[in-house]
Amino acid sequence: xxxxxxxxxxxxxxxxxxxxxxxxxxxxxxxxxxxxxxxxxxxxxxxxxxxxxxxxxxxxxxxxxxxxxxxxxxxxxxxxxxxxxxxxxxxxxxxxxxxxxxxxxxxxxxxxxxxxxxxxxxxxxxxxxxxxxxxxxxxxxxxxxxxxxxxxxxxxxxxxxxxxxxxxxxxxxxxxxx
Amino acid sequence: xxxxxxxxxxxxxxxxxxxxxxxxxxxxxxxxxxxxxxxxxxxxxxxxxxxxxxxxxxxxxxxxxxxxxxxxxxxxxxxxxxxxxxxxxxxxxxxxxxxxxxxxxxxxxxxxxxxxxxxxxxxxxxxxxxxxxxxxxxxxxxxxxxxxxxxxxxxxxxxxxxxxxxxxxxxxxxxxxx
Amino acid sequence: xxxxxxxxxxxxxxxxxxxxxxxxxxxxxxxxxxxxxxxxxxxxxxxxxxxxxxxxxxxxxxxxxxxxxxxxxxxxxxxxxxxxxxxxxxxxxxxxxxxxxxxxxxxxxxxxxxxxxxxxxxxxxxxxxxxxxxxxxxxxxxxxxxxxxxxxxxxxxxxxxxxxxxxxxxxxxxxxxx
Numbered sequence: 001x002x003x004x005x006x007x008x009x010x011x012x013x014x015x016x017x018x019x020x021x022x023x024x025x026x027x028x029x030x031x032x033x034x035x036x037x038x039x040x041x042x043x044x045x046x047x048x049x050x051x052x053x054x055x056x057x058x059x060x061x062x063x064x065x066x067x068x069x070x071x072x073x074x075x076x077x078x079x080x081x082x083x084x085x086x087x088x089x090x091x092x093x094x095x096x097x098x099x100x101x102x103x104x105x106x107x108x109x110x111x112x113x114x115x116x117x118x119x120x121x122x123x124x125x126x127x128x129x130x131x132x133x134x135x136x137x138x139x140x141x142x143x144x145x146x147x148x149x150x151x152x153x154x155x156x157x158x159x160x161x162x163x164x165x166x167x168x169x170x171x172x173x174x175x176x177x178x
Numbered sequence: 179x180x181x182x183x184x185x186x187x188x189x190x191x192x193x194x195x196x197x198x199x200x201x202x203x204x205x206x207x208x209x210x211x212x213x214x215x216x217x218x219x220x221x222x223x224x225x226x227x228x229x230x231x232x233x234x235x236x237x238x239x240x241x242x243x244x245x246x247x248x249x250x251x252x253x254x255x256x257x258x259x260x261x262x263x264x265x266x267x268x269x270x271x272x273x274x275x276x277x278x279x280x281x282x283x284x285x286x287x288x289x290x291x292x293x294x295x296x297x298x299x300x301x302x303x304x305x306x307x308x309x310x311x312x313x314x315x316x317x318x319x320x321x322x323x324x325x326x327x328x329x330x331x332x333x334x335x336x337x338x339x340x341x342x343x344x345x346x347x348x349x350x351x352x353x354x355x356x
Numbered sequence: 357x358x359x360x361x362x363x364x365x366x367x368x369x370x371x372x373x374x375x376x377x378x379x380x381x382x383x384x385x386x387x388x389x390x391x392x393x394x395x396x397x398x399x400x401x402x403x404x405x406x407x408x409x410x411x412x413x414x415x416x417x418x419x420x421x422x423x424x425x426x427x428x429x430x431x432x433x434x435x436x437x438x439x440x441x442x443x444x445x446x447x448x449x450x451x452x453x454x455x456x457x458x459x460x461x462x463x464x465x466x467x468x469x470x471x472x473x474x475x476x477x478x479x480x481x482x483x484x485x486x487x488x489x490x491x492x493x494x495x496x497x498x499x500x501x502x503x504x505x506x507x508x509x510x511x512x513x514x515x516x517x518x519x520x521x522x523x524x525x526x527x528x529x530x531x532x533x534x
Contacts (some may be wrong), residue, residue, distance in 0.1 A: 027231045031237070041495055053383045060385070064242065064420065066437055081244055081264045084280070086437045086483070101264055102280060102440070102458060104483050104501075125307055127264070127282050128324070130483055130501040143328045145308040146281075146340055146484070148501045148516075160326075161340050162502055162517050205409045205417070242420065259422055262458070279442055280458060305442070305460050305486055306502070323460075323486040323504045324518055338504075339518050354396045 007031060010076040014098065030079030031067035037073060044069035064101075071105075074121070082128075088116035094139070100127040108133040108150070120155065142168075151178035185209060188254040192276065208257030211243035215251060222247035242279075249283075252299070259305075266294035274316070278305040286311040286328070298333065320346075329356035363387060370454065386435030390423035393429060400425035405517040420457075427461075432476070437483075444472035450495070456483040464489040464506070476511065498524075507534035 036059035064083035138155030214237030224231035242261035316333030392415030420439035494511030
């Protein structure tokens with residue numbers, strides 16, 4: 001229950017349009033997707049892979065957000081809008097991460113095993129960004145809208161574009177290819 | 179009723195695949211989304227914020243198009259395909275605007291109050307474009323597919339890329355950063 | 357029936373997370389979308405355009421994948437995730453093509469008649485890519501995530517960015533504007 005109180009507090013904090021707990025529980029698909037994922041992830045862990053996948057796909061139908069049951073998600077994930085999000089089987093998401101609609105944490109087709117990204121604590125991923133492959137996004141970094149990230153991103157940086165370049169690092173403007 | 183006759187005429191004009199009024203009313207999610215938004219916007223205005231938001235989220239589930247009840251939308255908006263569209267609370271859209279699927283009129287997280295864009299009359303926003311922040315898109319301008327627009331755009335221009343640059347202005351080819 | 361055995365084998369081959377035929381039939385929206393499209397395409401061919409469009413829109417609601425009934429699709433199309441895909445009326449897709457979520461095979465508004473792309477055999481189109489206009493994507497080429505492709509693409513090439521450039525051709529690194 002604490003986990004859900006945490007999540008509702010997160011939504012109140014992050015969204016200027018969020019008003020009260022009841023409205024958030026009913027009206028925020030991101031909340032529903034995380035709720036379904038906790039169930040699917042547990043079912044997956046005890047080996048019922050078909051049922052886990054079915055819960056995940058039911059959640060995709062209801063919320064537009066597709067999270068593979070195997071994905072590992074930390075505390076207080078804030079999903080805004082959410083429609084079109086895809087999170088792959090071996091993705092790992094830390095605490096206090098913000099993910100907007102149409103973000104993909106996906107694969108490149110080159111890797112086996114761990115083939116999706118690891119997102120460290122406090123990262124924000126803006127709408128439409130694609131983060132692909134077994135890469136690591138350093139803590140508190142920001143990924144710009146529609147960016148395509150294929151390499152590791154250092155912490156405390158802002159990356160934008162296709163392919164994504166670092167345009168800010170530790171608060172200073174830079175222009176560094178990854 | 180006039181408003182809906184207007185909208186149907188718009189869809190017939192804009193889409194070479196649109197055939198007759200009945201087919202448009204049944205088969206075009208953009209029509210449904212605008213219909214739900216008119217209701218949600220009215221309910222929001224009279225202060226029933228939870229119910230307004232609920233209608234908006236029901237519309238998102240049925241159409242894949244998410245329009246905050248507070249958003250202001252002009253006449254003859256043409257939404258093509260529509261899935262993945264997000265329009266924020268303080269966005270303002272003029273008349274005769276065309277918006278394709280996966281377009282976001284969103285915020286950057288830096289602003290309070292008016293934090294979403296203003297789209298002037300006759301603007302076309304192509305699929306996947308993200309228009310973010312309290313900026314103004316000048317009348318009759320075109321925003322290219324997957325563009326990311328973070329600054330004001332002059333009227334009669336075409337902007338493309340990440341971040342978006344002006345590549346056409348008043349019919350002449352140019353290359354201007356915003 | 358053979359067509360569906362083909363499709364299930366394709367999904368097993370392409371997705372490391374796909375386990376068995378039953379799970380694929382139930383849990384893969386790409387399968388459902390292709391199933392609905394085969395029906396809609398047939399209904400469209402015999403002239404029942406309204407009903408064909410209705411089946412297509414029902415499929416969009418259930419799967420998040422919008423394929424116009426008129427589109428021509430070859431054998432063993434693999435649609436991964438799929439949410440947000442839009443395929444236009446005059447698009448033509450060859451055999452063994454792979455299309456990820458949020459891909460658009462759309463129009464530019466400049467053409468009449470054949471106004472959507474032709475995708476040759478063995479092409480892979482990554483998530484978020486927009487392929488627009490009456491253009492041809494050569495066989496076995498790859499289109500990068502969030503790329504915007506407005507011109508013909510040679511076969512055996514990799515194209516990325518906005519607008520898309522060729523970065524690989526016949527296995528060698530290149531940098532060629534289209």
